[in-house]
Amino acid sequence: MIDTQDSQTVIRRLAIVGSGLAGLTAARKLAAAGVDVTLFEKGRGPGGRMASKRLSKPADSSADIGAQYFTIRNPAFRQFLTDHAGTGCWGTWGGRFRYQGADNGWQSMRPAERYVGIPRMSAITRSLSSGLAVRAGVRIASLDRDGDDLWRLTDTEGRVYEGFDTVLLTPPPAQTIDLLKDSGLSMLANDFNLQISRMQACWTVMAYFPEGAGADFEALMPNSPLLNWAANNSSKPGRQDEGEWWVLHGDPDWSDANTEAAPDQVADQLLKEFHQYGDITAAPGTVNVHRWLYARPKARTGPGHLWFQGERIAIAGDWLDGGRVEGAFNSADGLVSRLASLGLVQGL
Template identity: 55%
Template sequence: MTNHQNSQCSDIRRTAIVGSGLAGLSAAILLKQQNHRVTVFEKSRGPGGRLATKRVAGGSADIGAQYFTIRNPAFRSFLEKNAGKNCFGPWQGRFGFQQPDGGWQAFPDEERYVGIPRMTAVSRALASNTDVRAEVRIDRMARNDRGWFLTDTSSRRYGPFDHVIVTAPPAQTRDLLANSGLMNLASILDGPVSAIHPCWAVAAHFESAPVAEFEGMRPHNAVLSWIANNSSKPGREDPGQWWVLHATSQWSAEHIETPADKVTDAMLEAFREVAGCAAMPDQTVAHRWLYARSDSDDRPGCLWFPAEGIGLAGDWLSGGRVEGAFDSASALVTTMTR
């Protein structure tokens, strides 16, 4: 009896995950199902990653990922089982993209999903049964004969762990690996780091609807890459309407150090031009994403270094979409547990 219990305990792997976006939470849940003891470390106050929401007067606005697709049946099954069917649903909006001549066409027909009542509902539901240590920024790692030990920016130490999974953006992942003396792994990320681009986001509230034709738009514009009526998403019961604007990667890079108020003014001016309206918002919130989108064609799905016991996962490794974060985590867990 005692020997059997000891054998079971020795089979339990201890895994640390850095980052509680969808990739980190998916990996944590999938590994728990494989009898791993998992601890997730998150530098912010709560989980989410790209599934980000800003609290605003009267409600919230999704300033990160605007929606997600479910092309992989395993992703739907995962969400329904681990987050619940009520925390996400289809966004029945009208979507259009603008051609160079100024004309508009409808998006290809595809179901698009959002968190309900906000995008963070998905990540918070997934995190509810996961050991997430919030407001812990892991700064470096070191391994001895007992395993990996992680140290945060306040010099607190965690461990030991058999494996470490990092799901942060490539620039932050490279810094962590370099700080840990893993230069051979850090150098692998030089290419992915250069392929990640920033994005300015602005949420603007209007007392009355400024645009009627579409709820989501991809304009042909030098400043804006995306415009959406956030209040049209299911579960949002905002007085008036909150609209979310995303700037193009090039414009964002050119204005990466521009003050937020000037960025907001320029993006609203572009919005009025695209929408053909003179409406002025009564509230605005700006957010700068330093690591928003990858344009790399190298999509290995995940990276696993068995000699070190270190894995990397994230949407940047699998096409850049929200669903890609799950695909990347799933691929990594499969590779680790073969």
């Protein structure tokens, strides 16, 4: 890692690319320490992979299409959520969670506190983004230095955002590497390109069962080569659906091998697996499909975060800290502590 010590100036104006949990964690902590923070988000709103999709039938429904639930092992994560998201928008999800063991017999998943957003996963990131400057619908295409040696960001529409002394990148690795390369910063991309894990795709199907699916479980992880996960989204706290919305996730290797498949065909295949492994006979009504090209890292190891002091560029995200929602928090939290220990942030 490049880690030169040539600049010890306190961070005053920070641009964060990406407003998933990693970007929002860093933003809230650094804004509280007096840093002027702007987040740039290519999506319509904050949240990233803690995403919920609004659904038209039945009216006012939604389903969590990315992270299904998260665990909290780090007490600092719990404290952060309590302090910054409040207590009303997240809580535990209980139920019958099953997986198929090596002998194909069904077993109960290990008891654990599984947390979800209420009334949808994205409620957490929505709450965390409150009061922050989030420029949604802005896809950053490149960075360069202006005449004062400050960072200038240009989006895909050619709009320019200037005057940042430091930049934090939080997109998944392929997108971060592209951004660095398109900014003439290939040496930074090359520095960590080989150390990090690739992200795998995930086909996601949302299926509505007006009379319920008739399942005797809330979530299932079968030994299917196609279907990795099936969950009754309507069984999560705060959802008030008539009938049931189920979310099916494709197996990562199968999703990777079929990224260009037709969505209708994907839906048929995953629903067939759901019916077979879940012993379901009910037919779904409305079916929606979403393709994640970058869902989760293949390996669960990483350096935590990256800080290129000479360039004043930081990189954080779940993929640098074991994947998962808590990994995204840990990555950004570790970065903020590092910046504070270097004297670049005061007032924490």
